[in-house]
Amino acid sequence: MGVVLALHGVSKTYGRVQVLTDVTFTCRPGTITAFCGPNGAGKSTVLRVLAGLTSPDAGEALIDGQRLSSLAEPARSLGVVLDASAFHPGRTVRETLRLGAMTTGVSAGRAAACAELVGLEAVQRRRVGQLSLGMRQRLGIAHALLGDPGALVLDEPSNGLDPSGIVWLDELLRSFASRGGTVLVSTHQLAAVERTADRLVAISRGEVVADTTLAAVRTARTRVASDDTRLEDVLRRAGCQFRRTGSSFSVEMKPSTIGRLACEQGIALTELRADGLGLEEFLAAVSAPEYDGAVR
């Protein structure tokens, strides 16, 4: 089901402003990749390049090794929601989805099924202009799912969703990924990233500054303590970076490695736990300190 989304060396300039510089990362089937970064970092531009709306100056965006425009039925490979307010306000929900289904080459029944999947079956006769932002988000997701694509690219999909809607979205994305689908989701909702994402790609000032797993972010540091004064020497000899905080150490090493070292030296530990950075701290650490208006 899933397809591989890949960006290779994508660069983009608007006028004199370098918006993206050599952006490279890959999203694999069965995973949810969170795409984070400060406002104006270039996230939306990257998603637009993936969706074929913006042509990069250099590099390429590939869907299973092919450019989106070269696919015979693009909507069956990639579903995209970039702006939930980009539907014609005068059309009904039903008509919007039927037009999408016709364009995609799927049946009207599929349109109805997608409306039901996102919980819009009761408002199908309502015009898009009368929908709340949360409902429009759901419509956008239904529209993206019409072609039963192998990958989803979503830009801030939880905007406007109420708490139950956010939970619903988490479950939908997890279910999609568990069936082998590929998800790339741009978001500022770090709690949602913690709950659902497998990987994290961070971008700052148009450059990818982190491409890692959530697990790696969480276990980047270990908190360790012992009454045995030899522990500091052991850590120093292991050549790892560490910082003393009171009676414990914050060490840039996996807990299992520290545990093995302590065991080999016969050091009894009183504390040993993953002390990963919070996502906010991590992103703040890898991102440029402030937005300078360089990106549209």
Next chain:
Amino acid sequence: MRMLLRLITVEVRRALDTRAPRWAFVITIGVGISLSLVVPGGASGSFESFVAAVSLGLPLLVGMLAVMVFTTDWDTRAALVTFVLTPRRSRVIVARYFAVLALTVGTLLTIHVIAALLFIAVHNEAVNTIFTIGVAAQMASMLGTTVASALTATAVASLVLRTAPALVIAVFAPFVLTIALAFTPELLVWINPYGFAGWLASPTLRWMTGSSDSTVGVGPALASFLLWTAAPLVLGWVRQLRTEPR
């Protein structure tokens, strides 16, 4: 080919599934029928004169539909959705040309059918004037004029990509000017003191005023076609391919 047919169907449906085109259709037909009652020979003459009166607003209606086919997406930001579903934009643009053609022919036929039904209701005794060579010839002439009008509207709309200015430039301004010139011919001397209007006037204006290429000359006709149709079509094609939907 199947993909193109699918996209043409989508574009025709999109052109008609909102309130604006439906009201435009109702108003145009309504005004046409009203005019047929006041135009000399409209209500009491043959079907030829009756349908001519009912169809007075046809170029206006078709021009509006053509403009909306090309601009609505950009006005409402729905282009973002359209081009995500069909990233190869040239397919969408070609489908829109065919959709405008289909809408033009469909609208012409619909108006004739409505006019025929009305005519039968009003002049039962003159039913035999409906199916004549004269009506067929008039219909063919009307089709040419309407397609040409739609083509100019399409060209301007695809270049401007905004509904309001495209309607004003390609549809309303020529229509208003035509009416103004019909009532005050001396206006032409005032707006065209050096006689350049023949070279610069939009084809829509010329078709509406009934001037044929033989009376304006091949040079001015060609210049007008290049200025109002060919150039905007080419530039509009490039613009639609390059403009980033926002």
